Amino acid sequence: MKSKFIKVLIIFIFFSFIFIPLFKTGAVIGLSKNISKTKLYKVAIILINFSNTTITNNSASIIREKMYDVSVNNYESVAGFIYEATYGRFQITGKNSINGSQDIYGWYTIPDQNINCPSHHLDWIDEGRNHAILDGFNENGYDTVYYVFNGAIDCGWEGYAIGGNKAVSANFWSANIVHELGHNMGIEHANSYRCTNSLGNFVPYNLDHVNCQDINYGDPFDIMGTNWLHYSVNNKLKLGVVPMNKILNITTQSNGQYDIYPQENIINGVNLIKVYTEGDFYFTLEFRRPYGVWDNFLNSDFVVNGISIRQNNRLIDMHPLTSIFDDAPLAIGESYFDQLSGRTIQLLSVNTNKAIISISALDQINGVCRRHGPKLENYSSFNNGSIISFKIRNQDSIACSSSVFNIPVSVTITGNDEEDYVEVDQSVLLSPGESMQFQTNILPGESLSYGLYNHYPCNIIQNITGNCVGLPIHYNYMPPITQSPLFLN
Ligand SMILES: [Zn+2]
Numbered sequence: 001m002k003s004k005f006i007k008v009l010i011i012f013i014f015f016s017f018i019f020i021p022l023f024k025t026g027a028v029i030g031l032s033k034n035i036s037k038t039k040l041y042k043v044a045i046i047l048i049n050f051s052n053t054t055i056t057n058n059s060a061s062i063i064r065e066k067m068y069d070v071s072v073n074n075y076e077s078v079a080g081f082i083y084e085a086t087y088g089r090f091q092i093t094g095k096n097s098i099n100g101s102q103d104i105y106g107w108y109t110i111p112d113q114n115i116n117c118p119s120h121h122l123d124w125i126d127e128g129r130n131h132a133i134l135d136g137f138n139e140n141g142y143d144t145v146y147y148v149f150n151g152a153i154d155c156g157w158e159g160y161a162i163g164g165n166k167a168v169s170a171n172f173w174s175a176n177i178v179h180e181l182g183h184n185m186g187i188e189h190a191n192s193y194r195c196t197n198s199l200g201n202f203v204p205y206n207l208d209h210v211n212c213q214d215i216n217y218g219d220p221f222d223i224m225g226t227n228w229l230h231y232s233v234n235n236k237l238k239l240g241v242v243p244m245n246k247i248l249n250i251t252t253q254s255n256g257q258y259d260i261y262p263q264e265n266i267i268n269g270v271n272l273i274k275v276y277t278e279g280d281f282y283f284t285l286e287f288r289r290p291y292g293v294w295d296n297f298l299n300s301d302f303v304v305n306g307i308s309i310r311q312n313n314r315l316i317d318m319h320p321l322t323s324i325f326d327d328a329p330l331a332i333g334e335s336y337f338d339q340l341s342g343r344t345i346q347l348l349s350v351n352t353n354k355a356i357i358s359i360s361a362l363d364q365i366n367g368v369c370r371r372h373g374p375k376l377e378n379y380s381s382f383n384n385g386s387i388i389s390f391k392i393r394n395q396d397s398i399a400c401s402s403s404v405f406n407i408p409v410s411v412t413i414t415g416n417d418e419e420d421y422v423e424v425d426q427s428v429l430l431s432p433g434e435s436m437q438f439q440t441n442i443l444p445g446e447s448l449s450y451g452l453y454n455h456y457p458c459n460i461i462q463n464i465t466g467n468c469v470g471l472p473i474h475y476n477y478m479p480p481i482t483q484s485p486l487f488l489n
Contacts, residue, residue, distance in 0.1 A: 042095045047106030048128040049150040050114040068100030076174045085230040089241040105132035117155035175228040187235045190225035192218030192315040202320035219315040233263040233286045246271040264291035277341035279395030287355045342367030367399035393435035402431040414445035
């Protein structure tokens with residue numbers, strides 16, 4: 001027992017210098033990253049007409065212009081929207097031609113009528129594709145191949161992203177095309193939360209979002225929700241078009257006042273604020289203003305006079321007693337108190353240029369404790385008999401008391417998860433947000449055969465609530481190196 005204690009003590013002293021509290025730093029602006037290049041997003045269009053429909057005002061040339069002409073700043077321009085809403089970082093083009101003239105196929109008239117869409121639309125797509133192949137179409141090299149029907153009437157959808165970089169629409173409707181291309185570019189629906197507290201009253205957000213209804217398309221301020229407006233700044237971030245130096249991460253334990261600039265352009269200051277509440281969890285704050293062709297808000301609209309707050313990428317309603325979400329943003333002078341972190345977010349002022357917000361410290365007294373399993377960071381795969389080094393971080397909310405984490409000095413791998421032998425004799429007390437570096441010896445068991453293993457032994461790290469996290473061990477057990485015949489003479 002005594003020798004074990006000394007070993008723990010030595011390890012503790014050795015690693016205590018790399019003890020890094022999460023909330024030690026104040027507001028941190030992310031590192032600047034150069035993403036000024038425009039990505040040419042290559043689209044083919046295949047137009048499919050039916051035996052009982054006629055092409056009226058949707059000639060191929062009109063559709064080509066709406067899809068590809070970025071210079072056409074009219075409301076119907078798909079390319080124009082995507083260019084404006086991604087700060088010019090995505091430009092819709094063809095593969096064979098910038099203006100799409102060599103990438104649009106059809107109209108092709110197929111024998112079917114425009115009915116029975118649910119059971120026939122995949123066949124219609126195949127027929128259109130076969131026609132296009134005869135005209136030289138080759139799907140390799142396109143980011144999306146877009147199939148457009150000439151007014152299929154009973155699909156039950158306006159359009160959808162099929163997967164495999166295909167999409168289909170029942171009609172050519174620019175807003176819908178933009179929405180489905182958004183899916184293929186990697187973003188999901190813009191949803192909202194409608195929440196009640198334990199008394200059944202509507203509240204902006206429920207602590208554990210257990211009593212929150214997730215409303216599909218519920219965010220009215222995003223084309224991935226209900227209206228043809230710019231993507232929310234959350235979705236722009238997912239698209240990878242928001243430079244890191246436009247994001248402000250608030251992890252501070254002191255009170256602060258912050259400026260946020262309209263997200264529609266990234267000329268000035270900060271365009272996205274992340275307010276951390278516990279571990280990796282955060283709210284996002286967004287400011288919108290009337291801008292360009294598509295963020296055509298009125299100066300009196302709620303959204304351009306307030307701050308939109310989202311949690312888990314879902315809009316939360318600062319005025320939950322009204323059934324609509326158009327008034328979801330926090331208005332001037334209003335405050336939002338987050339139960340979990342004890343933080344208060346207040347909107348101090350708004351003008352055409354920027355909004356000013358005050359954000360209070362993480363509050364250990366007024367916050368609510370919520371436990372999470374610890375986070376494992378900085379571990380790597382290793383070979384036979386290696387020592388693995390890793391960092392664990394306490395992810396509990398700030399109001400929680402400190403937790404004890406037990407870490408094994410050695411783990412014996414036998415090839416069977418249940419038989420993994422874990423010797424736990426390092427312990428450390430970490431408060432919320434704190435992290436510490438450790439090492440563990442990995443030993444092959446007697447019955448272990450050579451090969452690759454992935455192990456998730458539990459109880460390696462455990463905090464006082466009983467949450468545990470399996471340390472993922474990527475283990476390559478190699479045969480011992482034997483003398484080569486070359487060395488025998
Ligand atoms: Zn969708």
